[in-house]
Amino acid sequence: MRRVRPRSALRLDLRLLVPVVIAWPVVAFWGLVAPVWLVTTAAVVALALGVLTGVAGTTRRPSEQPGARGALPRGAETRAPRTAGRPGLRAVAAAAAVLGLLLGAAAGHRAVRTAGPVEALASDRAVVTLDAVVAAEPRAVRGSGPAGAGRPAPAVTVVRLEVSQVTGRGRTTSVSAPVLVIGRGPAWTAMRWHDHVRLVVRLGPAEPGDDVVAVATPKGPVQVVAGAGGVFEAADTVRDRFRSATTALWPDARGLVPALVVGDTSQTPLDLTAAMLDTGLSHLSAVSGSNVTFVLAAVLWLCGLVGVRRRWRPPVAALGLLGFVVLARPEPSVVRAAVMGLVGLLALSTSRRRAGVPALAGAIAVMLVWDPWLARSYGFALSSVATLGLLVLAQPWGRTIARRLPGRLKPLGPVLAIPVAAQAVCAPLVVPLQGSVSVVAVLANLLAAPFVAPTTVVGVVVALVSVLWVTGAGWLAWAAAVPAQAIAAVARWSADLPFGSIGWGDSAGAAVLLALLTAGVVATAPWAWHRTRHRPTVALAVVVLTAGVGLPTAPIAWPPPGWAVIACDVGQGDGLVVDNGGGHVVVIDSGPDPAAMRSCLDRLGARAVDLVVLTHYHADHVGGLAAVLELPVAEIRASPVLDPPAEATRVARLAAAAKVPMGELRAGQQLTVGAVTADVWWPARRIDAGSVPNNGSVVLTMHVRGISILLAGDIEREAAAQVLKEAERDPRLWGHIDVLKVAHHGSSNRDDRLLDRVDGRLALISVGEGNDYGHPAPATLDALQQRGFEVHRTDLEGDVAVVAEGGEVRAVGR
Incomplete structure (x- = not known):
């Protein structure tokens, strides 16, 4: 007879998770920024509320008191609950208590950190x-x-x-x-x-x-x-010898093996890092919960192999975990990974699976008490949500997938379910970081999954062997290099796939929309599968219609009609093109790479350049000038600050070789080139504070087709303050500004007063995908969002066009 699991065994225990989820954003967005005294007061009030409601929630009703009317007969007390209580009050008590605990921890940490001068x-x-x-x-x-x-x-x-x-x-x-x-x-x-x-x-x-x-x-x-x-000095020695043992490996493996084992990413090639980020594999290039789970599983398997008694295996595993954390450095990210790895291992245990969600909630609460700033950490949020997906979705989805696979392939059900579940729950959190939804992430994780465990486990063995014999560890490292190289190959191949991601937007609303859509798909998937089997024609029509709406069409019709300015996708740099009619254009900066600038001009059908403006002489603004000079160029105007000198000299030589006249732009000048006019605001003088070239950038407002665009170059705080002074002297010259080209690729070195002077709510950020400057800075994006700007980025959208249509100014990504 088939055994039926009791309904209670299938339910999720959310009694602790829900209060933690409620308290988390309160701590992140209020508890870490509000005055400490106010946070402390709120913590005390919440704890008091928790105690009062907790007492009220566990008080027995009058009908349950001995001797009351309708009381239980003598002897029945052993069969009835000790306290019936009120579930609603108990839930409020739990939420208030957790909130008070976390707010109190945040206030305490902040008080300690800010004590002193x-x-x-x-x-x-x-x-x-x-x-x-x-x-x-x-x-x-x-x-x-x-x-x-x-x-x-x-x-x-x-x-x-x-x-x-x-x-x-x-x-x-x-x-x-x-x-x-x-x-x-x-x-x-x-x-x-x-x-x-x-x-x-x-x-x-x-x-x-x-x-x-x-x-x-x-x-x-x-x-x-x-x-x-x-012990930390000893761990450093092990890391150094481990790094020495992997120096002879292939470049990708030389970077990935130490990254997966001890979180050392210093040798990882930049292009591989970018490929893993694009394909949703970046979690592998650092110590994560999955790595910890593999290490713990390997230790437990080894205990069983050598005959360690079952009751001694948890202490041995804990000792192995402690050694791994010390080796990888007990920084917050590593401790977080260790905690989530323990919870993940609990999720894989058939005997303790129901304890997984409460254990996760408790782990999150303990981590936020230990370090409240983890509430603002994307890494911590992704680890927590991914572990929740493993606990809640992976096993039922694995069983569902296994039922539909042929007999010999049924064991692959859970393997296929894990990356699908992780992508489903993590995608809404990744969207604000990337502005897109990865289509290849699930495929890439599925292909890479078989190679992660051998790389990690063998890598740990290599690290231990390297303590005694570096040469022997170097030979053994090739056993870890082969699966690591396979992971790199998967990342690079997946990154090159066409339409690997879908542009979605990076706002909070976009993230919420994706979360709701994901929840809707998960909830309706069984019904949709059933209907698909019975009405395949309707299902095929839905798929075709969705593909027709979702597939990008912008590359076919580019540039869009009515375009005035286009920020070209030239990588980490600036390259903007202004339409001057009849195939004639004005170019502001030329990006770092001639090939990228040439491709942009070809896409726009540019036949002649009436003016080139070089805001300053950094290579990411003038490196592609040679491509612009392949077209007929009437004139070049540039910053008078000839720094860096080598680039200034190179630009002058290129202009002389092409026989193009070259001049300077200074504050107060006005330009008229065909239908394009401009007012120059800066530079008026050289500023030696900060970056001299950046603060020497040409800043101008350009007017084309009734649109005014503020082009801020790469100015920093010092130059921005001077631009504002110039604007205050004669506000009429500043006028209405529709579009802001954000300074310095969204660097945090900015003056927000400049944002306040812009009337329009459209902002362009020319920035390279996967750049290691941290551009655009989260603080800059927050400042723009707080002021209601609609932000468009070349790293997420490719070329971005500003279009004037029916009196409306809007931006269109390619």
């Missing part, structure tokens, strides 16, 4: 001496300014420090404050996690709600006072 010194931009501990692995990125001809971009290293002592303004104070330092030079890259350092910096304020108290710029060399010591 660091925040005030940062507001004054004071120069101070810090004694600190390196709290996270130094992260090297390219400099804020592009490279000149024959010169690499200056190295920039971002380091998070936990400051223990600050000396400034004649006082030395003991503190506990996280500070983000942006340094240059090999000394910063050479620092290790948990090194004790002393340095002189200029402090600056952090963004509200940031997980650091201040941002610092070094004013001298950093001094390493002491190393991590003890």
Whole structure:
């Protein structure tokens, strides 16, 4: 006889998860930015409410009191619940208690971090001496300014420090404050996690709600006072020897094996990182919950193989997990992965599966108490949601898929269900980051999944062997290199597939819409499958209609009718084209690559260039000039700030070789080129603060077809303040502005007062996909969104055209 599982065993226990989900956004969007005293008050009120409602919810009703009318007969108490209670009040009590706990933790952490003078010194931009501990692995990125001809971009290293002592303004104070330092030079890259350092910096304020108290710029060399010591020093030695053991591998494997095992991405090729991001495989190139699950599963399997008794296996697994966390560095991301890995392993246990959701909710609550700023972490949100999808959806979907597979393929049901479930629950969270929905993510994860476990497990063995014998570990590393190379091949192949993603938008509304659509599809899928089997013609018609609506048609009809300005997709740089009628155009900057600029001009059918404006001489704005000069060019006008000199010289030579006259643009000048006119606002002088080339950018308002566009170049705060002063002197010249070309690819080094002066609500950001500058900065996107701007980005939409149609100004992506 078939065994029927009781209904209660199929229900999800959401009693703790729902309060955590309610409290999470309150902490993220209010508890970390509101005044500490107000957050503390709210925490006390919530806890008090939780206690009162909890007591009321567990009080027995009058009918259940002994001796009351209708009371239970003597002896029946053992059969009835001890307290019937009120489920609604208990739910309110749980939500209030969790909210009070998390708000109290946030207030406590913030009070500790802001105690002392660091925040005030940062507001004054004071120069101070810090004694600190390196709290996270130094992260090297390219400099804020592009490279000149024959010169690499200056190295920039971002380091998070936990400051223990600050000396400034004649006082030395003991503190506990996280500070983000942006340094240059090999000394910063050479620092290790948990090194004790002393340095002189200029402090600056952090963004509200940031997980650091201040941002610092070094004013001298950093001094390493002491190393991590003890077990952490030993872990560093293992990491170094592990890195040495993998140096002979293929480039992709040399980057991926350390990345999957210990989160070391320093050797991963940039193009592979971009491909994995595009295909939804980026979670593999860092320590994640799946890696932890594989390691724990391998330890438990090894325990069974060598005959370790069952009761001793959990302590051995815990010890293995502790060693793995120490090896990968116990930073917040690694600790988060370890916790989610434990919950994931619980989800795979048939005997404890029902405890999975409460365990996940408890883990989230504990992590948010430990570090409330995880509430603002996309990585933490993705890990939590992915684990929830594994707990709730993977097994029933796996069973459903297995029933429809041939006999020998039925074991693949759960394997196929895991990436599908993860993509379904994570897609709404990924949309605000990428602005698109990956179509190939599920396929890429399915193809890569068989290679993740062997790479991780063999990689851990390589790391351990390297402690005793680096050469032997190097031979063994090839066993991990083969599956790692397969993962890289899947990422690169999937990234090259046409229509690999669907543009969706990066707003909160777009994310909510995708979440609702996903929930609707999941809820109606069984009904749709049933109807499809009985009415295949209707199903085919729906598929054809959806494909007809969803497939992109813009490339066929490009440029759109009525276009005035197009921001070309030239990668990490600026390249804009203004229509001047009859195939004639005006070009503002030419991007970093001649091929990309040439393709854009060809798509627009440009036959002649009436004017080229070069806002400044960074390579990402003038690198593609040679392609523009392949067309007849009437004139080049550029910034008078000839910095960097090598690029300025190269541009002058190109202009001379093409016999194109070249001049300067300065504040106060006006231009008229055919139907296009412009007012130049900057530069009026050279600014030596900040980036000299960026602050020397040409800033102008261009008027074409009744549209006014503010082209802000790459100006930073200093130049933006001067532009605003010029505008205040004669507001009539500033006039109405319809479109803003956001400065410096959306860098956070900005002056928001410039945004306030723009009347229109259309913003263009010319930026490269997967760039490692962090452009556009989340803070800049937030500032634009708060002011109601409709943001369009070339990294997400390709070429972006500004169109004037029926008195309306709108943007169209290619």
